[in-house]
Amino acid sequence: MNNVFNRSKIISSLIWKLTERTGTQGMQFVIQLILARLLLPEDYGIIALIVIFISIATVFVQSGFNTALIQKKNADDTDFSSVLYLSLIVSSLIYTVLFISAPHIAEFYQEPKLIKVIRVLGVVLFFGAINSIQYAIISRTMQFKRLFFSSLGGVVISGVVGIILAYNGFGVWSLVGQQIINEFLIAVILWGTVKWRPQSVFSVTRVKILFSFGWKLLCSALIDTLYTNVYGLVIGKIYNAQMLGYYNRGQQFPNFIVSNINGSIQSVLLPTLSAHQDDKLKVKSMVRRSIITSAFFVFPMMIGLAVCAEPLVKILLTEKWLKAVPFLQILCISYAFWPIHTANLQAINALGRSDLYLKLEIIKKINGVLLLCISIPYGIYVMVAFHPIASLISSFINMYPNKKILNYSISEQWRDLAPSITLSIIMGASIYFIPLLGLGNWMTLILQIFIGTSVYFGLAYILRIETFTYIIDLIETVFKRNPM
Numbered sequence: 001m002n003n004v005f006n007r008s009k010i011i012s013s014l015i016w017k018l019t020e021r022t023g024t025q026g027m028q029f030v031i032q033l034i035l036a037r038l039l040l041p042e043d044y045g046i047i048a049l050i051v052i053f054i055s056i057a058t059v060f061v062q063s064g065f066n067t068a069l070i071q072k073k074n075a076d077d078t079d080f081s082s083v084l085y086l087s088l089i090v091s092s093l094i095y096t097v098l099f100i101s102a103p104h105i106a107e108f109y110q111e112p113k114l115i116k117v118i119r120v121l122g123v124v125l126f127f128g129a130i131n132s133i134q135y136a137i138i139s140r141t142m143q144f145k146r147l148f149f150s151s152l153g154g155v156v157i158s159g160v161v162g163i164i165l166a167y168n169g170f171g172v173w174s175l176v177g178q179q180i181i182n183e184f185l186i187a188v189i190l191w192g193t194v195k196w197r198p199q200s201v202f203s204v205t206r207v208k209i210l211f212s213f214g215w216k217l218l219c220s221a222l223i224d225t226l227y228t229n230v231y232g233l234v235i236g237k238i239y240n241a242q243m244l245g246y247y248n249r250g251q252q253f254p255n256f257i258v259s260n261i262n263g264s265i266q267s268v269l270l271p272t273l274s275a276h277q278d279d280k281l282k283v284k285s286m287v288r289r290s291i292i293t294s295a296f297f298v299f300p301m302m303i304g305l306a307v308c309a310e311p312l313v314k315i316l317l318t319e320k321w322l323k324a325v326p327f328l329q330i331l332c333i334s335y336a337f338w339p340i341h342t343a344n345l346q347a348i349n350a351l352g353r354s355d356l357y358l359k360l361e362i363i364k365k366i367n368g369v370l371l372l373c374i375s376i377p378y379g380i381y382v383m384v385a386f387h388p389i390a391s392l393i394s395s396f397i398n399m400y401p402n403k404k405i406l407n408y409s410i411s412e413q414w415r416d417l418a419p420s421i422t423l424s425i426i427m428g429a430s431i432y433f434i435p436l437l438g439l440g441n442w443m444t445l446i447l448q449i450f451i452g453t454s455v456y457f458g459l460a461y462i463l464r465i466e467t468f469t470y471i472i473d474l475i476e477t478v479f480k481r482n483p484m
Helices: 007-037 041-062 065-071 075-110 114-121 124-141 144-167 171-192 204-238 241-275 278-309 309-316 319-337 336-350 354-378 380-399 401-405 412-433 443-462 466-481
Strands: none
Touching: 007 144, 007 171, 041 075, 041 114, 041 124, 041 204, 041 241, 041 309, 065 075, 065 124, 065 336, 075 124, 075 204, 114 171, 114 401, 124 380, 124 412, 144 171, 144 354, 171 309, 204 241, 204 354, 204 380, 204 466, 241 319, 241 380, 278 309, 278 336, 278 401, 278 412, 278 466, 309 380, 319 401, 319 412, 336 354, 336 380, 336 401, 336 412, 354 380, 380 401, 380 412, 412 443, 412 466, 443 466
């Protein structure tokens, strides 16, 4: 398996993964902007409530097996087939539970529309079960090019359908139709492009072996999913679907940026680290490179997005979404820490320490829930403001074990992050007062982006920041090997 993970293959896979995520998420982002102009905040609030329950159900369906299949050195057709059949069985059970409990969920949130929407949208669990196996095969073989075409095809066609439905007044059902068609098309396209078919075999022994690793990830993912969505659950209950819609849209922007940059790196990182799990020096080197490279792009974009939030929302979503601006600005700080979280956790997963992964999740989420409980009485904005505090504390918790496992200490990690953080703060300060010039939304945004980009990369060049130099050298190497 190691011969698959040479430097050229890793770079190529990263490029394709980044292209896939940027292309599909970019298209999805544009589609969501159009839909946001056609739909009301409460429509997004209703779908956000339902997605919370679907996300929790998805954790049970995939059960940590996806990561276990990637991490296992000698996974074969028996492993993949067994996991697929088990996932489909679990999907049926979870869907039945959702179907029966839909009226109770609707009554709890006093939203009658939730009953039908939950029962219809729940079918995505079956497509997700199939797709998760295909994703595992693609990750193991680093064939992210195949994922690009399936994801892009699904997003474009489902997006067009969603826009047509929204334009014709279908409201929340336009979002439901979009999500179902998207998952269905991805399943169909991957079925035609990934040359794997399930065998007529089911091994209880193989499932047990994978579950011995995966059950801890299942618990970790369940805890993480519950915690990630707990803000939506609380906002939807204490306030209303409209306010949840504002929170959801505020989260959309930083999530789009971070999931593309950081998510692409981490998708390639796990199988690569798993292939080198016996060489801890190599693993440390790759984890370090992942953290500083992700941070070099994520930190300035999050700070820049927070500063540019108001003119950006006015231009892209119109003024009816202005109440989403404070949420967007606060959540940018939380998302800035994602490179630290994911790289450290991927290293722990790759080394087979899912037990430690679970312990970390429990500690972090207990801390996060305590902070949430403390903040609830002070209003929604204070409550959301505690989110980045919990994220910062979690970064220290995620860093701690790798001092012993990889000899990569907390202080060493923060030293690696310091240049990107410092330049990002300087960049943010340089564009903060531009709106006072009264130039209008478009001119203000353009000027902020131009000055911010120039300041950040200009300082990185002048100071010869390590990551900047590394990226330039990497780009030059790629172009020399693949001339135009």
